[in-house]
Amino acid sequence: MMFGNDKRGKLFRKEKGVKKKDVYDMLLSIGPAKKVVIYFLSILLVIIYMLPFYWMFLKMFRSSIFAHFPPDLNPFSLTSLGNFIVNFRDVISFGSFPLWYFNSVFVAVLVVSGSVAVGSAAGYAFARLHFKGRDLLFYAVLATLMIPFPVISIASYIFMLDLGWISTYQGLILPEIVSGLNVFIFRQYFMTIPVDVENAAKLDGLNPFQIFYRISAPMARPAFAAATIYTFIGTWNNFLWPLMEVHSQNLFTLPLVLNFFKGVNGTQIYWNEMMTVVFLTLIPTLVIYILFERYFVEGFTLSGVKG
Amino acid sequence: MNNTSTKNKRRKIDLKLEARYGYLLVAPLMALIVIFTFFPAIYSFAISLFHYNPFGHQVFFIGLANYDSVLHSGLFAKALLDVLYYTVVVVSIQTILAFMFAILFNHKMMISRISRAFVFIPAIVSSVALSIIFIWVFSDQGLINYFTSFFGIKPINFFFSTTYAFPAIMALNIFSTTPYFMIIYLAGLQTIPRSVLEAASLDGVKTGWNRFRYIYAPMLNFTTFIVVILGIIGSMQLFDQIYVITDGGPSHATYVPLMFIYNRTFIYFGDVGLSAAASFILFFAILFITLMQRRYLKETRWT
Numbered sequence: 001m002m003f004g005n006d007k008r009g010k011l012f013r014k015e016k017g018v019k020k021k022d023v024y025d026m027l028l029s030i031g032p033a034k035k036v037v038i039y040f041l042s043i044l045l046v047i048i049y050m051l052p053f054y055w056m057f058l059k060m061f062r063s064s065i066f067a068h069f070p071p072d073l074n075p076f077s078l079t080s081l082g083n084f085i086v087n088f089r090d091v092i093s094f095g096s097f098p099l100w101y102f103n104s105v106f107v108a109v110l111v112v113s114g115s116v117a118v119g120s121a122a123g124y125a126f127a128r129l130h131f132k133g134r135d136l137l138f139y140a141v142l143a144t145l146m147i148p149f150p151v152i153s154i155a156s157y158i159f160m161l162d163l164g165w166i167s168t169y170q171g172l173i174l175p176e177i178v179s180g181l182n183v184f185i186f187r188q189y190f191m192t193i194p195v196d197v198e199n200a201a202k203l204d205g206l207n208p209f210q211i212f213y214r215i216s217a218p219m220a221r222p223a224f225a226a227a228t229i230y231t232f233i234g235t236w237n238n239f240l241w242p243l244m245e246v247h248s249q250n251l252f253t254l255p256l257v258l259n260f261f262k263g264v265n266g267t268q269i270y271w272n273e274m275m276t277v278v279f280l281t282l283i284p285t286l287v288i289y290i291l292f293e294r295y296f297v298e299g300f301t302l303s304g305v306k307g
Numbered sequence: 308m309n310n311t312s313t314k315n316k317r318r319k320i321d322l323k324l325e326a327r328y329g330y331l332l333v334a335p336l337m338a339l340i341v342i343f344t345f346f347p348a349i350y351s352f353a354i355s356l357f358h359y360n361p362f363g364h365q366v367f368f369i370g371l372a373n374y375d376s377v378l379h380s381g382l383f384a385k386a387l388l389d390v391l392y393y394t395v396v397v398v399s400i401q402t403i404l405a406f407m408f409a410i411l412f413n414h415k416m417m418i419s420r421i422s423r424a425f426v427f428i429p430a431i432v433s434s435v436a437l438s439i440i441f442i443w444v445f446s447d448q449g450l451i452n453y454f455t456s457f458f459g460i461k462p463i464n465f466f467f468s469t470t471y472a473f474p475a476i477m478a479l480n481i482f483s484t485t486p487y488f489m490i491i492y493l494a495g496l497q498t499i500p501r502s503v504l505e506a507a508s509l510d511g512v513k514t515g516w517n518r519f520r521y522i523y524a525p526m527l528n529f530t531t532f533i534v535v536i537l538g539i540i541g542s543m544q545l546f547d548q549i550y551v552i553t554d555g556g557p558s559h560a561t562y563v564p565l566m567f568i569y570n571r572t573f574i575y576f577g578d579v580g581l582s583a584a585a586s587f588i589l590f591f592a593i594l595f596i597t598l599m600q601r602r603y604l605k606e607t608r609w610t
Binding site: 239 | 322324325326327328329330331332333335336337339340343344345346347348350351354361408411412414416418419421422424425426427428429431432433434435436439440441442443444446447448449450452453456462482486490540543544546547550551565568569572573579582583586587589590593594
């Protein structure tokens with residue numbers, strides 16, 4: 001704090017050469033002492049948050065199935081690429097791992113594309129088009145946000161039994177497509193696009209669907225990005241519905257595989273192989289996260305969760 | 308005159324066309340909502356009024372008897388109270404931590420950007436994967452016991468202890484959901500105009516605590532409301548971590564309502580009506596708490 005005050009005093013004294021904006025920057029500037037605290041706390045949090053993942057990462061390169069005590073956190077002890085290759089080979093030859101991986105990708109891709117297509121179309125209609133009962137229908141969409149999934153899960157399960165959809169792709173995919181949050185994100189975003197652009201397109205003779213598809217949707221890229229990311233991660237990590245829906249190993253998705261692999265050797269978890277499975281299931285979410293990190297905050301701003 | 312009437316006619320046709328496209332665009336969504344959300348919700352309520360065994364095909368109406376037997380089964384009542392306790396602890400700690408993290412990471416510094424990207428990772432990781440990593444973290448060979456061993460504390464096998472299993476689950480979920488709510492707070496903090504901070508600093512609001520007290524906390528009132536509500540809804544539905552790590556044990560120490568519902572339906576293959584009634588009781592509990600929250604916060608001014 002002392003440093004900050006000093007600087008400000010100096011600045012005010014030689015005011016002539018300084019722009020007003022700079023003075024304000026100085027008012028909010030962070031002194032060196034405070035900087036040290038920020039650095040310390042930030043790095044401490046990163047260490048706390050990364051330690052479990054760090055151990056996971058090391059364990060993939062080790063040959064011992066046990067978790068030894070004290071935990072070996074030295075990155076160079078007992079780790080080798082050869083161990084990783086052995087672990088990796090053991091994992092992908094376990095059960096029908098490639099099929100399970102495919103199931104997860106297939107389900108996630110279809111749920112995401114379905115949810116984004118259906119949600120963006122409806123979001124556009126709710127934002128722009130006028131029709132009778134529009135508000136009522138929108139409230140119905142919002143109502144789905146109030147119904148927690150477990151409440152409908154029992155009946156959904158019975159419904160799937162009645163349809164004969166237990167352990168089927170359609171049973172995994174179709175009930176997951178509805179996302180009130182996506183509709184909400186799209187509606188909010190489409191409302192911010194200037195109407196003039198659409199009116200111009202209307203004069204050119206485009207019908208509302210063409211306007212949505214050719215003009216407005218391409219302009220709503222951030223909304224599409226946010227919806228895609230959230231839906232993908234949600235579906236990829238979903239556990240409860242596949243657990244209820246899938247009773248056959250052929251339809252396993254990765255969270256089910258993780259749980260299955262955990263218990264496959266009785267009470268002893270084979271930690272090196274287990275961590276390899278965990279890492280393999282994390283890769284797609286990590287890649288998406290690294291590529292689209294900036295959309296994560298944006299997504300929340302879009303959905304109207306703000307001060 | 309003639310001109311305007313054709314214009315009006317034109318407009319009417321336009322509106323009709325627009326309405327038609329409006330219905331067309333919302334139709335797929337509404338169909339899916341009706342089939343996969345509203346119908347199961349109503350079906351679920353109907354089932355809760357029946358003795359319903361889908362496997363033995365015994366179905367008969369019994370009114371509210373399922374609700375009665377669920378509420379009077381000691382296990383469900385215990386599970387509900389436990390999850391309420393869990394919710395109070397987890398939501399209060401994670402809300403405070405999330406706010407603190409967000410303030411820490413809201414600086415325009417390289418380190419803030421990088422570290423908040425790292426800290427957010429648990430929020431995108433699957434709950435099952437994280438649970439499995441945390442089986443190790445809290446095991447007697449794990450990270451926590453490694454650190455406590457420096458202070459001469461004897462190793463504890465957290466998830467096998469009736470006293471520590473539930474607090475360990477709480478710690479795991481505070482760890483993993485705090486970053487998620489941190490992002491909501493960050494989104495909120497970024498909407499606070501710089502001019503507000505500048506003006507306040509001229510008025511002498513400069514230190515971290517004063518800024519929190521007079522600027523951040525009041526301006527992010529609504530964000531806090533959202534964070535608390537989402538936190539409550541999520542915590543009351545605790546399941547994945549319990550199922551993967553402790554399966555409700557040891558000796559029902561971590562038994563939660565969804566565990567009860569799941570076991571009743573899938574393990575004991577018994578009366579689905581009972582599970583449906585239990586899930587509605589859980590739903591009403593969530594609804595009641597959220598509404599209470601809203602009522603309580605109504606007196607505070609949204610800004």
